[in-house]
Amino acid sequence: MYAREAVKRMSILHGGRGGAIFNLSSGASRLGSPGEYVDYAASKGAIDTITIGLVKEVANEGIRVNAVRPGVIYTDIHGSG
Numbered sequence: 001m002y003a004r005e006a007v008k009r010m011s012i013l014h015g016g017r018g019g020a021i022f023n024l025s026s027g028a029s030r031l032g033s034p035g036e037y038v039d040y041a042a043s044k045g046a047i048d049t050i051t052i053g054l055v056k057e058v059a060n061e062g063i064r065v066n067a068v069r070p071g072v073i074y075t076d077i078h079g080s081g
Contacts, residue, residue, distance in 0.1 A: 003054055003065075011061040018062025023051050025069040044069075 003021060010019035028037060029044035051067040058065065 003050065007054075007058055007061065007063060010063050011058065013061050016062070020064040020066065021054065023047050023065070023067040025051070025067045027069060027071040029069065031072075 006019070006021050008014060008016075010016040010021075012018050025047045026040070026044040028041035029048050031041065032038065033041040047067060048069070051065055055065045
């Protein structure tokens with residue numbers, strides 16, 4: 001898992017200098033994308049969950065964890081759906 005490896009290298013408790021992990025989520029994680037991309041929305045919901053959990057696990061190790069969740073953006077993927 002990417003976060004595990006990042007934490008190993010960044011953690012001030014293990015000789016690292018601290019740092020930040022940024023995850024990319026989606027507005028779909030909150031909207032559910034019914035009738036279109038429920039699987040995509042579920043995977044982005046998982047990103048939200050891991051972000052919140054990781055924040056609580058590594059805050060005292062000098063690591064910040066954030067997620068960016070853009071709203072609805074029309075792209076070619078929507079046209080092909």
